[in-house]
Amino acid sequence: MAVRTRRTAAQRREYLWCFLLLVPLLVTFGGFTLWPIVASWWYSFFDWDGVGTPTDWVGLANFVEVASNAAFWRAFWHSFLFSLVAIGVELPLALVFAILLNNVRLRGRNLYRLALFVPVVTTTAVVGIVFVALLDPVRGSVNDALLTLGLIDAPINFLGSTSSALPSLMVIDLWKGFGVSLVYWLAALQTVPKELIEAAQLDGARRSSVVRHIMVPVMAPIAIVIMLLLFQRSLGTFDLVQAMTAGGPIYSTDVVPTFIYRFAFDPEMQAPRYGFACAAGVVFGMLTLVLTLMQAPALRYQRRVSV
Incomplete structure (x- = not known):
């Protein structure tokens, strides 16, 4: 009986520690996921x-x-x-x-x-800045390469044109x-x-x-x-x-x-x-x-x- 009592007490302590370790996750989820959802509906x-x-x-x-x-x-x-x-x-x-x-x-x-996986772990803001520079119609490397290869006659404004910005x-x-x-x-x-x-x-x-x-x-x-x-x-x-x-x-x-x-x-x-x-x-x-x-x-x- 005493052994069973000690085992039950040990299990309770183990469960308590499990719940305590979950507290940071629950607080983070409540503060950064659940509350913004509820607040968005209210506001x-x-x-x-x-x-x-x-x-x-x-x-x-x-x-x-x-x-x-x-x-x-x-x-x-x-x-x-x-x-x-x-x-x-x-x-x-x-x-x-x-x-x-x-x-x-x-x-x-x-x-x-x-x-093929490196772009996934690259910061999106950095990717955006780099591609803005690459696609620049005046100094961009992409237009320079296309002009050199004779594929285009004039620089393309990839991000400045309403017809090409979204596909780009x-x-x-x-x-x-x-x-x-x-x-x-x-x-x-x-x-x-x-x-x-x-x-x-x-x-x-x-x-x-x-x-x-x-x-x-x-x-x-x-x-x-x-x-x-x-x-x-x-x-x-x-x-x-x-x-x-x-x-x-x-x-x-x-x-x-x-x-x-x-x-x-x-x-x-x-x-x-x-x-x-x-x-x-x-x-x-x-x-x-x-x-x-x-x-x-x-x-x-x-x-x-x-x-």
Whole structure:
């Protein structure tokens, strides 16, 4: 009985230490994740400039203004385009590179993996500043190279033209996040049984047939998860756009996060509209949730395949 009592007391102390170690995580989560979400909902019902205590209650007026704001929907369309490019271009391209780099016979494959992953760990602000210099129409190295090769007759203002700024940002964003998709696919390839591949190769199957009939079906459930993660990441693109164009020129590269930032924190605005920015953030969050739920059939397929 005494031994049982001592064991129970030791277990209680162990549980207590576990809870104590969780306290910093819970405090951080509550202060930097949960509270901002709740506060954004609350502030969205006020006409507030972010200073002092909000007192000017406007109800749903901010939400109505967001819903009727053409600039917001244009920014949302740009954010959605980033996701479409990520899913339609980055996802399959990363799969191709992952299959190539998963070949144990490829010499230096770890070096290639490192080279493709380096942009991911590079600070986005630094990437933005470097590419702004590279794409400069007057002193940029990209225009100099294109002119030297005779591919263009005059310098291209990649970031200063409303027609080329957004595609340029999409290409750079694809390059910046390509390594993440590559790692996802490399991890997914490890779930493909080597016995199946070897059996197919012994039967005379070509490499393309192995990929199409063995690798892709086996990785299908994981591919759906990768697609969802990539969709969420690209839809919230902000730092690269803010560092390179800040939504310009003439808001042609404006995305929802830069739209929200401009109304909430941009020092050029004489009277920030923090309540309106919070309402825009809430609407954007709800739209993101709806788009994610629209992919529920794919998640049900994943569970059915997994079983």
